[in-house]
Amino acid sequence: MIHLTVNGREMSLDVDPDTPLLWVLRDELRLTGTKFGCGVAQCGACTVMLDGMPRRSCVTPVGMIDNASVTTIEGMEGPEISAVQAAWAASDVPQCGWCQSGQVMSATALLRQIPKPTDEEIDHAMGGNLCRCATYVRIRQAIHDAARTLEG
């Protein structure tokens, strides 16, 4: 049995410990906001928060994170995610949308640690999140916009 807290809910899961967290989230728990892009830690689509820090769920066997706390895009709360959501909507950031839940998770994690990131800090933190629709310019703009909102 694997014990996890997912979006604030404690649960025991009867799954093979080698199962990637992404599979558990999507197939067992039906939390499909987290996407599969590559399965090999190359695209960032599967990013979740693991004990508060961003983590690629496709390369995270659940047996490796027993008793951890996982937050998916569905369970995100707080001023940073709200600011990111609003900025994303205002700038129409997504195109096909596939990469966007991962982008939003990484952007939120960045703003939690650096409230007013520079272009360079954004590029470094977001470098592992690919977007095949190339929405990068809007992503960077929206992160700056969110930072401004957070400043109040």
Next chain:
Amino acid sequence: MRLSFLAAAVLAAAPALAQDLRGPDAFADIADDSARSAALFAEMGKVLTHPRCLNCHPVEGGPTQGDRMQAHNPPVIRGEADFGAVGMNCTTCHGSRNVSFTGSPGSIPGHEPWALAPISMGWVGRSLGEICAQMKDPERNGGKTLEQLHEHNAEDGLVGWGWDPGEGREPAPGSQKIFGELTRAWIDSGAACPS
């Protein structure tokens, strides 16, 4: 039949593996202490300059990856704590152990802790003599005595990862045990550096 074939393969593989990295005995007939010591370090150099070690001992910037030491993909930076960018630490992808990919060959390496060696311990492109001087210098080796250096080489888990790097990566030559023995013999013979 199959079992005995396997047993034979294992028996044959063991000495071959040990031969990649010669133990201290191979240097016992060098009478001069300092010459023997330098030769022992040169043998240690087979490990130190292997991609498994070099990839995370760069002299600046972030890590390289793979047996051909390509640029790390996704792009990463060293960061202030030798642990990646704020918002994308090493642990965004690297877990507490190697993880095989699901559905494709290969694996993502991992260990707890997982981080770059500090810049002062970078040695990509350096000669063995330079690496040796650097390793002995407490100013650049993280304040370690030679005894602590031995412990590091012989016991440290992240050093040991070099011999258990996961599917798709060639292990460092020999074993951590032999590497530790070489370090011991190098120190006991005066910790001389190759010129």
